Amino acid sequence: MLPHKGNLNLTEIATFCINKESLLRCLCELISKLHLSTKNTSLVDYVNKIYKSSDIIKALLLFVPFGIRTADQYCKADLYHYFRCGKDVFYRLLNSPKIDWRKLLYSLTNQLIRKLARESEPTSKVPRCLIIDDTVLPKTGMKIEKIGYVYSHTKLRFLLGFKAIVAGLYDGKSFLALDAALVGEKGQGKNRKFGLTLRQLRERFFKKREKTTLGYERAYEYTQKKTHLAQQFVQRVRAHRIAFDYVLVDSWYLTKAMLLVVLKRKGQHLLGMLKINSKTLYTFNGKEYTAQGLVRLLKQRKQVKRSRQYKHRYIEATVTFSGKEVKLFFSKNSHRGKWCAMPTSNTKLDFDTAFQIYAMRWTVEVFFKEAKQHLRMGKCEARDFDAQIAHLTLCMLTYNLLSILKRFESYETLGGIFRGLRTESAQLTLYERICLFIKDFSETLYQYFNIPLEQFWELFSAEYQIFRDMLNLLNPPPLCVQQTCES
Numbered sequence: 001m002l003p004h005k006g007n008l009n010l011t012e013i014a015t016f017c018i019n020k021e022s023l024l025r026c027l028c029e030l031i032s033k034l035h036l037s038t039k040n041t042s043l044v045d046y047v048n049k050i051y052k053s054s055d056i057i058k059a060l061l062l063f064v065p066f067g068i069r070t071a072d073q074y075c076k077a078d079l080y081h082y083f084r085c086g087k088d089v090f091y092r093l094l095n096s097p098k099i100d101w102r103k104l105l106y107s108l109t110n111q112l113i114r115k116l117a118r119e120s121e122p123t124s125k126v127p128r129c130l131i132i133d134d135t136v137l138p139k140t141g142m143k144i145e146k147i148g149y150v151y152s153h154t155k156l157r158f159l160l161g162f163k164a165i166v167a168g169l170y171d172g173k174s175f176l177a178l179d180a181a182l183v184g185e186k187g188q189g190k191n192r193k194f195g196l197t198l199r200q201l202r203e204r205f206f207k208k209r210e211k212t213t214l215g216y217e218r219a220y221e222y223t224q225k226k227t228h229l230a231q232q233f234v235q236r237v238r239a240h241r242i243a244f245d246y247v248l249v250d251s252w253y254l255t256k257a258m259l260l261v262v263l264k265r266k267g268q269h270l271l272g273m274l275k276i277n278s279k280t281l282y283t284f285n286g287k288e289y290t291a292q293g294l295v296r297l298l299k300q301r302k303q304v305k306r307s308r309q310y311k312h313r314y315i316e317a318t319v320t321f322s323g324k325e326v327k328l329f330f331s332k333n334s335h336r337g338k339w340c341a342m343p344t345s346n347t348k349l350d351f352d353t354a355f356q357i358y359a360m361r362w363t364v365e366v367f368f369k370e371a372k373q374h375l376r377m378g379k380c381e382a383r384d385f386d387a388q389i390a391h392l393t394l395c396m397l398t399y400n401l402l403s404i405l406k407r408f409e410s411y412e413t414l415g416g417i418f419r420g421l422r423t424e425s426a427q428l429t430l431y432e433r434i435c436l437f438i439k440d441f442s443e444t445l446y447q448y449f450n451i452p453l454e455q456f457w458e459l460f461s462a463e464y465q466i467f468r469d470m471l472n473l474l475n476p477p478p479l480c481v482q483q484t485c486e487s
Contacts, residue, residue, distance in 0.1 A: 023405065027065055030401060031058050034108055043099065051085055056093050057104070059083045064375050064398050094387040097207075097215025101393040102179065106240045108397055109176055112404055113242065116174070120407070126172030127245035129360045130237060132230045132253055134165045135368045137182075137378030137392075142196075145205040145385040146222050148184040149195025158195060161378070164392060165226055167233035168364055169244060174407045175363045177396035178242065179233045181221045182388060205383035215386045222385075227253055231261045238265060246346075248361040251275050254343065256322040263324060263345055271358055274341040282328065283320035291341045294319070295330050307331075307351055314351045329354055371399050 036043060036054035043053040059079065063069075066079045071090040074080055093099065136152045139161040149158040167179040187195050194201070209216040221229060230253045237244065247262050247270050254272035262270040274280075274291065281288040289297065298304070298315045306313055314331035321343070329342040329351050344354055371377035375398050380391035 024065055026405060027401060028062065030404070031061055034058070034111055036104075036108075043104070051089055053093060053099075055083060056085075056089060059085075060090065060093075060394055061398055061401065063394075069376065070381070091387075094382065094390040095384045097209045097213040097386050099386075099390065100214045101218075101389055102214075102236075105180075105393050105396060106178065106236070109178055109400055110240060110242065112176065112400055113169075116171075116404070116407075120173075126360075127357060128169065128171045128243060129246045129248050129357065130167060130169055130178075130234065130244040131175075131248045131361050131364045132165070132167045132233055133250065133361070133364045133368075134163050134183075134226060134252075135372075137162045137164050137372075139378075141381065141383065142200055143203055143205050144383050144388070145207060146182075146184060146219070147194075147196075147204060149187070150185045160195075162388070163226070164378070165229055165233075166364065166367070166396070167230070167237065168367060169237075169242060170360050170363045174403045175367050176400045176403060177367065178237055180392055180396060181218070181224075181229050182385075182392065183224065183226060183229065184222050186223070207384060207386070215389075218389050219385055227255055227258065231258055234258075234261050244268065246271050246357060248272065248358060250361070251278075259322055259324060259326070259345060269344060269346040271344040271346070271354060272342070273358070274343055276330075276339050276341055278341075280321075282326070284317060289319075291328070291330070292339075294328065295339050298330075305351070307355070309352050310355055312351070312355075316351060318347050331355075367399060371395050375399055 036057060043057070059074075062079055063074075066077055068074055068077045068079065071087040071094075074085075074087060074090070136150055136155075136159055138159045139147055141147065142160070147160065147162075149160055150163045151157070152159050162182045162184065165181045165183060166177060168175050168177045170176075184194050186193060189195075191198070196204075209219060230249070234247060245268060247258070247268065249258065249270070249272040251273050254270070254274055259270050262268055276291050276295070278291055281290060282294065284294060284297075294317055295315065298317060303315055303317075304313055305315070312331045312333055313335075314329055316330075317328050319326055319328055324345065325347055326343050326345055327347045327349060329344070330339045331342065331351065332339045342354060342358060346354075349357075368377075372379075375395045377392065377395040380388050382388060382391070
């Protein structure tokens with residue numbers, strides 16, 4: 001039923017998170033070539049008078065590949081022989097409010113992007129997409145600074161922890177994390193701010209920061225709106241001269257303000273998913289309509305088309321939204337299915353191309369899944385909020401390094417330090433696997449479960465567990481396998 005199901009493993013760095021001698025050698029050499037100057041990263045050596053901050057950062061980036069979970073385990077690890085220092089050296093750096101972790105992340109990632117431009121094959125067929133999304137980082141410690149309850153749309157309940165908003169760049173072969181912020185949700189109850197009682201709020205760790213420090217700025221972001229932070233991400237990516245063609249967001253971040261921010265730069269467009277029951281008004285042929293009103297009007301005019309590639313019925317219309325021309329795609333999987341809307345500021349796109357580009361948004365879900373599973377993202381046990389920001393940044397940097405190694409091992413031929421990782425044949429990129437997954441799986445899924453498109457995207461984001469359960473229902477294991485499991 002699914003001819004490629006055995007090959008559609010939607011992972012990127014999982015194969016690297018085991019102890020490989022060639023991988024560690026190449027990773028160490030790649031890290032050693034990163035330029036960590038005070039000017040480019042705002043690193044200062046006031047944290048420790050003996051060891052350089054740049055050397056401490058490089059050692060921290062090797063924690064996960066060497067299987068080191070905390071600084072306490074460092075002295076017992078093999079890495080200790082190359083950089084001899086105590087655990088307090090790491091803790092002082094991680095807890096410092098004066099380290100510009102955001103500038104460090106942009107600086108090192110920009111170096112990786114320039115390296116790709118020099119040594120990598122161009123990916124002109126696939127647009128470069130800036131993807132913005134958020135995920136819940138669950139915690140167990142009630143005394144962590146700024147801890148609170150946040151709502152999980154996959155678990156459908158409130159969880160203790162933080163929400164991480166992440167912006168990443170996907171160029172058709174590699175996903176690179178660029179920016180992030182940790183935020184909380186105040187909640188609606190007056191007596192339960194952030195979902196905590198007054199006693200729990202008082203027992204949380206508190207750290208006083210000077211307003212001139214960068215740690216104060218990151219702590220201030222904790223109470224900001226997610227939509228406002230997402231707009232700042234777009235502006236910062238541009239300020240660091242990182243090129244992209246599309247900004248991909250879900251319905252939460254698809255706002256008028258985001259559209260205006262994206263369209264400030266010529267050649268950049270916004271593409272997202274919109275809820276069909278939205279009350280937002282669009283101007284079509286001089287009259288204002290809601291999304292549902294537009295669907296009814298265009299159905300009466302018999303403008304429904306069919307996508308043979310993705311087995312969808314769709315309607316397209318060019319409307320005016322917030323003074324800008326926007327193209328709306330309304331699609332559903334069957335006659336009984338529900339319509340969903342996919343707006344884009346690029347009025348020249350056709351439905352199949354827009355669908356394929358939006359599929360790239362799944363690469364950030366793969367990042368969330370693998371960073372949590374293999375890089376311990378969100379599992380920092382420190383009470384200090386500065387340490388939580390530092391841990392998130394280091395996880396993103398480690399993922400970027402492993403993503404580059406994955407690219408040079410599986411997708412391209414290469415030279416230099418990566419020759420030892422070269423394989424005989426190139427693998428399908430993550431984007432190609434996602435498109436193949438959609439093409440092979442969507443028709444079967446709709447046929448059996450009649451799930452609308454918008455719910456299809458949301459279900460896939462739930463760490464794929466629901467999809468694995470559905471696959472087991474559609475393709476039950478052989479009888480001998482079932483008997484073995486029962487025994």
